[in-house]
Amino acid sequence: MKVTTILGSPKKNGNTAKVLGLFEEQIAQDHNVDRITVATSSIKGCLGCHACQKVPDEPGCVQKDDALPIFERMMSSDVVIYASPLYCWGFSSQMKALLDRHFCLVTGYGTPDYKSLVQDKNVALLVTCAGPVENNTDLIQTMFDRMSDWGQCNVIGKYVVPFCTTPDAIGAEGMEIVKKMAADIAAAQCQ
Numbered sequence: 001m002k003v004t005t006i007l008g009s010p011k012k013n014g015n016t017a018k019v020l021g022l023f024e025e026q027i028a029q030d031h032n033v034d035r036i037t038v039a040t041s042s043i044k045g046c047l048g049c050h051a052c053q054k055v056p057d058e059p060g061c062v063q064k065d066d067a068l069p070i071f072e073r074m075m076s077s078d079v080v081i082y083a084s085p086l087y088c089w090g091f092s093s094q095m096k097a098l099l100d101r102h103f104c105l106v107t108g109y110g111t112p113d114y115k116s117l118v119q120d121k122n123v124a125l126l127v128t129c130a131g132p133v134e135n136n137t138d139l140i141q142t143m144f145d146r147m148s149d150w151g152q153c154n155v156i157g158k159y160v161v162p163f164c165t166t167p168d169a170i171g172a173e174g175m176e177i178v179k180k181m182a183a184d185i186a187a188a189q190c191q
């Protein structure tokens with residue numbers, strides 16, 4: 001299977017990159033991995049012009065930046081992993097820009113012409129944060145569920161590595177989380 005990972009951290013070598021790298025090492029033993037790094041991509045904020053809503057068969061965004069080739073890579077993959085640091089209880093602003101631009105992947109929401117270009121895509125969330133899971137990561141997890149529901153995607157799992165300090169300090173607990181994540185994703189693809 002092809003697994004597309006999206007690194008949403010502004011840091012190329014921060015906590016999220018470290019944890020995502022550990023996951024990629026695991027999954028790459030048996031599958032193809034394609035990483036997208038939002039921090040080195042040019043992704044403008046959604047203009048809210050709704051022009052894309054008239055284009056159901058392809059991502060019809062009028063802004064021809066890196067978001068469009070990113071969507072093509074996502075659409076051609078079996079699984080998409082969204083990896084973000086927890087910033088103010090939500091996604092990093094870099095990742096949020098890409099998520100807002102997902103608007104062009106769904107047309108006719110709430111009408112009989114409802115169509116998603118990522119329908120049935122398996123997706124998972126990976127979050128690193130300085131604090132705990134509880135009363136801290138609930139909003140990002142709910143947002144991910146809502147986005148996935150709107151896009152008619154299947155959420156395979158949501159994984160949080162709490163109490164992160166530095167990349168070097170991410171040890172056994174982080175490794176256990178990414179191992180479980182890789183196993184869950186491989187199992188979901190077999191279903």
Ligand SMILES: Cc1cc2nc3c(=O)[nH]c(=O)nc-3n(C[C@H](O)[C@H](O)[C@H](O)COP(=O)(O)O)c2cc1C
Binds near residue numbers: 090129
């Ligand atoms: C702007 C900002 C906001 C943050 N907000 C939270 C937060 O709401 N909860 C939390 O537990 N950690 C928060 N943190 C800590 C980061 O989530 C944590 O250090 C994360 O692992 C950083 O990942 P990175 O190295 O990939 O950027 C915040 C850090 C920054 C810079």
